[in-house]
Structure formats: C-alpha cells, structure tokens
Amino acid sequence: MKHDEQVRLIRAAFDAIDCGRPPMAENFSSNDPRIYASPERAAREREILFGRYPIVVGFSSDLARSGDFITEDMAPVPILVVRGDDGVLRAFANVCRHRGARVVSGNGHGAARFACPYHAWTYDTAGRLTAIPDEFGFAGLDRAACGLVEFPVAEKYGLVWVRLVPGGAALDPAEIVGGLGDDLESYGIGRFAHQETRVVRRRINWKLVSDTFWEAYHIKVLHAGNVGPLFVKNLALFDAFGANHRYIGIRKSIEKLRDLPEEKWDLVAHATILMNLFPNTILVMQTDHAEIYRTFPAGDGISDSTTAISILAPAASPKWARTMDLLLGVVEQDFTIGETIQHNFESGALAKVYYGRYEQALEHFHRSLRAALGEN
Template identity: 40%
Template sequence: MRRDRQLELMRRLMKYLDEGSTAKKERMFRNPMSAYADPERHKRERQVFFRDRPVLLGLTGRIPNPGDYVTDAVDGVPLILVRDRQGVARCFVNVCRHRGARLVEGEGCGLKMFSCPYHAWSYTLEGRLKGIPDARSFDEVDKAEHGLIDIPVRESHGLIWAGPINRDAPVSDRDPLGPLEGEIEEWGFESYVFYDTIRIVRPMNWKFVMDTFMEGYHISALHKNTIDPIIHTNLSTFDAYDDHHRMVIARKTFDELRGRPEEQVDLIPYAGFIYSLFPQAMLIIQGAANVELWRVSPTGDNPGECQIEMTSYIPEAPKSEKADNFWRKNFDLAIKTVEAEDFTLGATIQENAAARLQKEVIYGKNEPSLTHYHSGIRRHLGLDSLPGMED
C-alpha cells in the first residue's frame, strides 16, 4: 500500500484512538430480519448476486502453474478453476457432457487433461472435447459443440473472478474491483503463494458470514479470550468504493507509532486491512501481511445454509519449520476465532431469524460497513429504501 495512503489512515486511527471514537454514519440502519430468512428474497439474491455477476474465486497463487486446478461450487453449481497449458486461468462447469458425471474432485497439480471417471470421455485444459471411447457409437456427436461449459474468467491484480454463471447475463469489460482497482494493485497479490484452506457448510444465511467481518464493536465481548488482547475494539476507519468498502482496524501495538517520524511509519504491521469485495468475499490483510480470503455462497434453496471457505495466502513459501509454524499459528487462530465464536453465534441468530418473532436488526452509527453493505444489497435487489437506510 502506498505510503501516503498509510499515513492518512494512521492519522485517522490515531485521532479516533485519542477521542475514544470510530468511523460513523449519520444515522442508524434498521434491516428487516426477513433479509436473512425469507425464501423468496433468498431466491432473488441467488440469481442477482451469484448467477448474474462475477464472483471472486481466489488469488492467482491458488493455481499458479499450468495444470493446477481446484474444484468449487457457487450457489450449488459445481465448478473447476484451472490454469491451462498457456498459463491462462479458466473456469468450467464440472460436468461431463456425456452423462453428467463430475470430472474431478478436490484439487491437484500437473493435470494434462480431464478424463471422466465414468466412461473416460476426455477434455483438454482449454475445455475442448478430445476423446470418446468407442467413438463409432457416438458418430452424431460434434466434438466442437460438446466441449465443457465455460464460465467467463477475469484475472487482474492477483485476483481471479468467474462469472456470470448465467449464460444470458451480460459480460462486462469493467474490472469487478471498480474504483478499488488501483489500491488493490498496490498490494502486489500476484506474487502471494497459497498456504492452506478450509471449506465448511454452516446453518446460517450467507450474509451473516459477511456481517461477521464488518465491525469491530463485538471484539471485546465475543472474542475476549482470542483476539481482544490483540485488536482494539470499536475502533476502525471506513471508506466506500461503490459497492465495495475498506475498513482498517488497529492492533493493540498501534500506539507505538505515536510520535514516530512519518518517514519511518509502516502502518501494515500495526493494523488489519479488511476489504469487502461485494457481494461475497472479504480480503483480510493482517499485520504480518498474510492474506485471508473469506468467501461465501448459498448452497441451494435454504436461506439458512451456506458454504464458507477461508484460504490463506502468504508473501513467500515457508523456508523453515519456524516460518511454517508462524503461518500455521495465524491460520489456526483465524479459524478458531471465527468458526468457534462468530459462526457458532451466527447459527443461533439464524434460528432467531427463522422464528420470525423479531421484525428487524439494528446497525449502529458505529457500524458504517453494515449500513453500506446492506444498502447495496437492497439497491441491487430493487427494494425500496427503509427509514434509516440512507447511505
């Protein structure tokens, strides 16, 4: 991140710290509880946010070399993300055109060709149908028309986006990052390497997962034994970039920057940078400059279930056991904190939402990211504004 940007953020955080304040909106925000539990709204969200627009699948380091691949699912659609022989990232529906079997599971490297485990129909890494055993029995199949179903891919600034899945939706030439593009470029994510990943399914609405990372107001209460000793509670900046936004939170070591000459200031080790990449991903850059990518997707018709993936990327591959232990500790702490504390609580909130006894939830003035995010959700769904919804 550019130094002038770091200095401006540091000054803001220091001012908030001295005032006992944080970034704020002018008004509170009241969000209907049905936003998390209504089946009809959920159906509309699946179409608008996961079928009709690109979604972030990973960083370049997830598939760094030709033949590297990883399977995924977005809104229940099975996908393969692969780097072809020319080094181009591609995405295909993970379905054989013969009988509909999945071609591959999990992830791997050094792949030369896709071969269906059912009848061994084979496809190139570019998605072309290559081979059909007993081809004489399929003489009416035009290979050119029966390649894998491809999904548009855009790889820029170290991020890989795929979509829209909906074949009838327009494909935009605009970078999905919009006005955030220049700042993301400053981080140099192209050089980051994959460390580890975990994928889980949890009984909560997909937006609850995003909400988890959009305020630091809860840190001292919910995370008192995990990250509260590390991070200041209820202290952050907030900046909107169209639908996306950025928060910067201060670590407890942040006060060490006080009085330091600005030419010596490096904010990154003393802060956490949280980028909400609308609508389904969070990039979290920690003090050691490792990157956590949290992604979420509905699993189907049930608004109370979603798939969550956290993938860790680091500046360089560990060169020693000590380095590996350091990154492992960071990874395990992130999972322990969010899975055992945030998501466990989120599942109970989902039960409360499904009970339909409470009409709304309230986001305070000190939770501007939530107001911005859910205003954007409503705007893209074409829903009317509600009192306290002004962005």
C-alpha cells in the same frame, strides 16, 4: 496502500482515540431480519449475486503452470478452472456434456486431459471434447459443439474470478475490485502463495458470515478472551468503493507511531485491513499474510452456508497452520453466535434489527445488496 492515504487514516485513528469516539454515520439505521430467512430472497441472491457477479473461485498460485487446475463446488454451478497448454486460464462448468457427471474432482497439476469418470468422455485443457469411447453410438453428433460450457474468467492480485454467464463479456479485474486495486497491488498479494484452506459449514445464512466482519463493536465483548485486547475498543475506519468496501480495525500498537515522523508511518503493521469484494469474498490483510473468506449459500440457501477460509503468504511455514487454528478459534465464536441469530430470525420474533452509527460498514454491505437485487 498509498502512503498519504495511510497518513490520512492514521490521523483519523488518532483523532478518534483522542476524542473517544469512532468515525460515525449521520444516523443509526435498521434492517429487516427476514432477508436471512426468506426463500424468495435466497432465490434472488442465488440468481443475481452468485449467478451474475464475478465470484472469487481460487488463487493464481495454484494455477501457475499449464495443466494446473482447481475445482470449486460451493458456487451454484460446479466450476473447473485450468491453465491451458497455451498458458491461458479458462473456466468451465465441471459438468460432462454426455450425461452430466462431474468431470474432475479436487485440484491438481500438470493435467493434459480430463476423462469423465462415468463413461470416459475426454476433454482437453481448453475444454474441447477430444474422445468419445465407442463413438459409433453417437454418429452424427457435433463433437466440436460438445466442449465443456465455458465461463468468463479474470486473474489479478493473486485472485481468480469467474462469472457464471456462459460466453458473457470479458471480466475486468480493476472494475471488479473498484478502487481497491492500488491497495491490493501494494500488499503484493499477487506474489503470495496459497498455504492452506479449511472449509466450515454452519447453520447460518451466508450474509451472517459476512456480517461478523463489518463492525468492530463486538470485538471487545465476544472476543475478549483472544483478539479483543489487541484492538482499540470499537474503532474501525470505513471507506466505500462502489459495492465493495474497506474496513480497518486499529491495533493498540498504533500508539507507537505518535512519536515517529509521518514519513515513517506504516498502517499495515498496526491494523487489520478488511476488504469486502462484493458480494461474498472478504479479504483480510494482516501484517505478514492475507486471509480470504469465501462464503456461499449451501443446502436450502437460507439457513445453511459453507465458508472456505484460506491463508495466502509469501512463503510456506509451519506457523500458518497455527495462524489458521487461531483465526478459526475467533470465527467459531462469531459463527456460534450467528447460529443463535439465524434461529432467532427464523422464529419471526423481530421485525427489525439496528445498526449503530459506527456499524456503517454493515449498513453499506446491506445497502449494496439491496441495490444489486433491485430492492432500493
């Protein structure tokens, strides 16, 4: 983040601390809880948000060399991303053109070919179908037209995006992150390596996973026993960047900056900087590492979600496993509350929920969802 932007935000944090109130929207707002329980809404989200928007599917550090590949099964279409012999990153449906089996499982390095485990139709790293066993049974089949279905892919800031529209327009990473590019660049996440990912499946709509990040109101209450005491009560700084947004939780340690000249002010050391990469990726910049949460509808797409939680950091260390344990302890508290909310929303007991004037990131997220889905 540019230094003058850090100074602006730190001044805003001091103003809020001094007057005892966080920056706030003009009015409080409300939302309709049926968006978490409606099959129609879930179907539209799947088609539009997960089907047409670029989705983060993995990390550049897993795809550094030719033949490196990752697979992603949480998206509506199973995806294979592989760096070809020519160094070009490509994304495909991980679906065999013969009769639809998954071609590759897991992640790996140095692959030259992918042989389907069912009948061994074989594809190269550019997705071309290179071998059909007993090919005489398919005489006349246009092999060149039976490569893996290809999707547009983009790679920047250490992240890899895929859009599930075959042959669609090329993706522009700067456009995807819309105004957050300078921030992402400045944190050097592109030079971080993927340390660990854990996957959590819970009985909550995917939006409830995201919602837990977009207000600091609950930190002092729900997380009183772990991270609560580290943060200034109910203080976070919100900025919108198109459908994306940034939300910065302020640590109490920020008080140390009061005695320093502004040119020495450093926000990252005294904050947790959260970025929503619309629709479903939350990137959290911590002092010495980044956490990435990617949440997807699972099962019926309504009451079930799968969230992959990853740590990216400059160097491997045993401490990242401990960091992961700690952060899972915190988010488990959110997810446990989230399961009660999901159940209660499905009961139809409420027609409305309320977002306070300092829960404006939450309001922005849901307004962006409505706009993307054509509901506004």
